[in-house]
Amino acid sequence: MSAADEGPRGPVVIVGGGLAAATAAGTLREEGFAGPLVLLSAEQHLPYERPPLSKSYLAGDSAFEDAFVHPKEFYDSHDVTLRLGAPATGIDLDAHAVTVGDDRIGYARLLLATGSSARRLPLADDSGAGVAYLRTVEDSDRIKAALRPGRRVVILGGGWIGLEVAATARTAGCEVVVVEPLAQPLLRVLGPTLGGTFAALHRHHGVDVRTTTNVTAIERRPDDDAGTGAGPDHDTPAAVHLDDGTTLVADLLLVGIGASPNVELARNAGLTVEDGVLADARLRTSHPDVFVAGDLANALHPKLGRRLRVEHWDNAKGQGATAARNMLGHQEDYDRLPYFFTDQYDLGMEYVGHVGAGGYDELVVRGDPEEGVFTAFWVAGGRVLAAMHANDWDAADPIRAIVEAGASGQVDDGGVDLAALRDSRIPLDQLVT
Ligand SMILES: Cc1cc2nc3c(=O)[nH]c(=O)nc-3n(C[C@H](O)[C@H](O)[C@H](O)COP(=O)(O)OP(=O)(O)OC[C@H]3O[C@@H](n4cnc5c(N)ncnc54)[C@H](O)[C@@H]3O)c2cc1C
Incomplete structure (x- = not known):
């Protein structure tokens, strides 16, 4: 009120x-x-x-x-x-x-x-190579100018921005490598199973996703700038050395680390x-x-x-x-649960809720992630902390209602009936009243 x-x-x-x-x-x-x-x-x-x-x-x-x-x-x-x-x-x-x-x-x-x-990566900034970050329209314009068929794009960081740019660059015909230090992209937000779903999505579209891989050094490649067509500050090619012993050459090096x-x-x-x-x-x-x-x-x-x-x-x-x-003097709490969306290739997803530092003890998935249409629920202590849908737009309202019920302790103080949630035959909109 x-x-x-x-x-x-x-x-x-x-x-x-x-x-x-x-x-x-x-x-x-x-x-x-x-x-x-x-x-x-x-x-x-x-x-x-x-x-x-x-x-x-x-x-x-x-x-x-x-x-x-x-x-x-x-x-x-x-x-x-x-x-x-x-x-x-x-x-x-x-x-x-x-x-x-x-x-x-x-x-x-x-x-x-x-x-x-955008969080900076000194290893890249100090290398003398062109390094792109993405926060402003100017950043986006510079990256856009570099996205041409056959260009080599290396993206450091498999978070939302890195993956979204990977999808756009790949769709534009670039050769794209994503380098992610953790075991899956988006691991901290989605966990290993659905992080793996996003890795598979990108691999299916031809992105080279390197997980559990770190950058050891970055060098400028001054002799390799023919045909890049853009200014040296942004498009100077880079050689990116990885701890798997390989070296990637990047016409565009994007750092997306938060x-x-x-x-x-x-x-x-x-x-x-x-x-x-x-x-x-x-x-x-x-x-x-x-x-x-x-x-x-x-x-x-x-x-x-x-x-x-x-x-x-x-x-x-x-x-x-x-x-x-x-x-203006109102007394209004901001109590809306966190919500975000992403679009990558033909996958549109929405996520609501928040999985805290304690994590979750069960992931309930309905539908088939490999088919690209599914819902997922992160559960801890019998409560649904967060949920997402991929390309299942009718689920958008029910998943929010389910997470809201978990957050507010509705239904016997425990949110939804988990046995019913696990049973894909029961429609989501019947799980909360
Ligand atoms: C490339 C990109 C893609 C994204 N995609 C998604 C998405 O798909 N889904 C999603 O949910 N979220 C997405 N986000 C996140 C979302 O855009 C941000 O959460 C949102 O922009 C935050 O808005 P804001 O107004 O708090 O801050 P900002 O958008 O960062 O705006 C802050 C403004 O304040 C200005 N400023 C800073 N210091 C000063 C100062 N001292 N004086 C005056 N002005 C100052 C800045 O220049 C800037 O204009 C994306 C973000 C980026 C960068």
Whole structure:
């Protein structure tokens, strides 16, 4: 339940130019906030969504404008002062002011939504070879320019971004190798069985997936750049030496080893930072007038009973909206379970829930992963912690309901009937009422 009890008596400033920030700006106006509203973004572009950068936009199948959170007219018509290419450089919590270059902008309430950045691999950065990371539209444009038939693409890291780029590059006709140190790609998120399903999917499409393999050295190959057609900073070929004794030559070397939250501004201001900016369930930080949303937020999740930082589209959108309402004085917990999606080749999947550090003791699979249409449920202590479907779109709502039941302790405090869950003949939508 939420109720507006006290709104800001002055400007609201939003720092960050992504989905969380732009969603918050929209929600503030929808909810009737009529005061000055400033959005500061380090990027030069209108706030945009990033999922297409590794999928349809990278493949050349969608336009950049399609990814805008709001069209340009929105900011004008809703009286949002949008300052692009204007990174906030400091926050004075006592004075309630944000510094941008030589300007100081006062606020009554502040939202931090500075997102995250691609984690760097010094071994690659220091090699002198061209190294690509993927976070921004500029990164995606540079990678896109390199994806031509026959080009050799080496991807370090079998996480979501690495695998999505592998699928797009392979579809574009590139020779693709994915190098993953663990026993399967996506091992930490999906576990060995379904990590293996994704490895098989990529191998089926001709990707060379090397698991349990580490990079030992990376060298620039200055004599091998004929025909790459792009600038030396990005497309200088690399020789990638692996601990299986082989060497891969890469026309494009992509590092996809995760992301780190952009916490510097918050930390320097004196906010409490610990793998992101710490917040309560209402997304309020250690300062009562400062809120946080999106990849940056490490917020208490009331249903899971612990803090969680989530790097997904749905979380950025949902937290942006909740933080905006709470800045207006509502008392709304952000309790939506984590959700994400991916598209690789002809496999579309959605995942809901969260498997914590304790892991799970049973994986229930319905359908046949080899056929590419299935659902899966991660169970611990008799509860369904998380679930996914692959190409089974009718299952999207039931799997969420099942995980919600597990999280809330519905049905005799244990979630769904596991015997029924294991019995594929019983439709999923009959498992929760
Ligand atoms: C290539 C790619 C593909 C993805 N695909 C999926 C997917 O399929 N499914 C899914 O669920 N999620 C996906 N994600 C994750 C999802 O995009 C992120 O969770 C989401 O972008 C987080 O939004 P955000 O607004 O919190 O942060 P961000 O999108 O990181 O935006 C933060 C913004 O703040 C700006 N900023 C940083 N510091 C400052 C400062 N000091 N002052 C002003 N501005 C600042 C940054 O420049 C940036 O514009 C993908 C991410 C990437 C990179």
